[in-house]
Amino acid sequence: MDLQALSVESANIARQDSAWQRLRGNWSVRVGGYALLLMVLVAFAAPLLGTVDPSLFDAASRDLRPGQSGEIMTLDGELLKHKFVMGSDSFGRDIYSRVIYGTRVSLLVGICAALLALAFGVVFGLCAGTLRWLDGPLMRVMDGLMAIPAILLAIALVAMWRASVLTVVLAIAITEIPRVTRLVRSLVLSIREEPYVEAAISLGSPTWKIMFGHILPNCIAPLLVQGTYICASAILVEAILSFLGVGLPPDIPTWGNIMAEGRVQFMTYPHNLFFPGVFLAVTVLAVNMLGDGLRDTLDPKMAKRV
């Protein structure tokens, strides 16, 4: 009797779409992704969007309401007619230009901090998960870092160095490294018990091959998800640091700086806080939506748990 012909097995294979197809079908990924893409385009095209140099100010155009027209002096002493779409602040600077240029800083800080935290976290996590003697000491250091509130640690680190984009990125990344390390370590510990890793051992694959060929590729989905969350939180933390006056220097236009300067006059001129606040909220929401969508499609086990 022909077993193969009657067997129903081949009909039982679960039809699986590729990860890419599933991602495109997820509305949260689509909405978050498009919103984020829009922000990236805005950041790149900032000079083309009817902005002026964000550092320009004109005493005659102080505290204009959104939509009012006024004049602004360029560095060459030329007087420009300008419509203040989002109003101006108490120095007479154009809020619209500052918010648009602020997108660059926020995205840069968010993405760089996420990449940096992931890079170090992956290295530390792989070491802790693979080298048993390093596991204890390394994880205790990470626990120590985690014991300090992230904002406080970032403030301390920025205060130690001179405030600049690099130091802010570093400060934020350092506070996130322990979380990534823990995630990677736990992934390594579970993946290395998988039969395919044991099979690789019996196939004589050296440890580094197993680490980079088998374990790391299977960490990518959860890392991608974690990366988006770090990015969102880094954007927020940067804004908080700037708002507190311990982040980037006030001459760099960032959403946090704009809000910090508008804080005093918040009751009379709410637009100083409103517009950067909306941009900040939309960007963080977009990144988080993208992260949620990624988690649901790439890491369904985690999605059920959270």
Add this chain to the structure above:
Amino acid sequence: MSVLEVRDLTIALPRGGDRGEAASRVSFSVERGEIVCLVGESGSGKSVIAQGVMGLLPKGLPVTGGAILLEGEDLTHATQRRLRELRCTRMSMVFQEPMTALNPVMGCGDQLDEVLREHTRLARAERRRKILDTVREVRLPEPERMVASYPHQLSGGQRQRIMIAMALLLEPALLIADEPTTALDVTTQAQILKLILDLQARRGMGVLFITHDFGVVAEVAHRVAVLRLGELVEFGAKDEVLKRPRHDYTRMLIGSVPTLKPHARPAAAGAPVVLATRGLCKTYRDRGWLAKRREVSAAVDVTLEVRKGQTLGIVGESGSGKSTVARCIVRLIDPSAGEVLLNGVDIAALRAAALRPLRRNIQIVFQDPYRSLNPRRTVLEAIIEGPLNYGVARAAAVERARKLMELVRMDPESLGRYPHQFSGGQRQRICIARALAMEPELLIADEAVSALDVSVQAQVLALLEEIRERLHLAMLFITHDLRVAAQVCDHVAVMSQGRVVEYGPAAQVFGAPRHEYTRALFEAAPGRDFAFGAA
């Protein structure tokens, strides 16, 4: 009136599934006082039908046609409220995995009490008396202690008895048992089956028993319904279906069940010994900081021999140490004591660097086909990984991979695909090809066919047999399934609690078991009096 009558039941699958319906126009009935077995391979829709009866179908699987009559009442149109009233009182369900079916943070007694509180107005003392009576009826020792314990404090069999007690508390007319013994060891399974048979006879209820195991069917069924891809292909009395199956599919399934009679292939006594263990021990020591030291012996003094071209089976229940022995031999774990002699060389204590050149001689195929292949690597990469490690040129390795795919009856053109595009049986073939790519002298199959459906299992067993013969391999076959062992093994070692309790030629162990544990195992094998595989 039948206890349960299912008429033309059709349950839809979500769009994009591999077929349109999970169950298509299925009709069968369960009468008072009989056990109807619903048999089928994975994906046949048997569990979906059970969920449909209980009203537990997920949203994506709606009933689109037909009727489910429980004592004449149509359940397909019943409200949630009515279904809740009927569950436990008129129909009950026992699930496959008792550990997850019971709430781990609630005492067993409280979980039983919950049923009574929901459905009756009995006083506390009466409820307790009823609970203890039922617990006694499912033959749990020390009912008071059982009722006071949490699920994790009980064994698998005891947990399943608690589940059965819970299902029977309110004396339902219909009991649905969804693979109730699949997660249990064979001796425990035999006890639970006997219990269900006794209770059913005493209470005269109807039982819908879902299983994939024809041995179990032979043991418990009065009538049998065979499902294939959501369609009922055969429904009739047990003897009719098992002895004179009318449908080809049923005939194929029954023919795939291995017999308990060991094969009669002669094994050459003079073949060279490829692998031998001498006094192999593995002890796990829990050296907690400030904690009390605990020692668990997973394998004690295991001495075995595998000869070229022959198959040694290690048989035992879960926790018997059979997988520990395999993992010690492959050196995935380090043995605590004893020798592992590969062609006379002791590899038990070799350091990693010295071991590496020898690793290729011993290859292993694991149980779970879904976790044995890296999901992010193509089949080709999986198969050539080993040869590349040992310096084979890439082109030669690819060529070998293509030949191996043919050897395991797979299309060499599918080498570029990823594991998720294959079924369980196909993945297991790929794993075998991956192991063979190393040209090993010893192939270890660690429960390699246990996760497969019976027809696929038969194919993979035939493949392993063919490979052993063609390549003249030594094979170490680890299984909990006596039927599988009988079919492939030349020698059999029976393990219990880390020790080999009986070891000898298969015909001798199967024909005249000497150790009482071996005898108990054979006693417990479901359907042992039934001649399968003859078709």
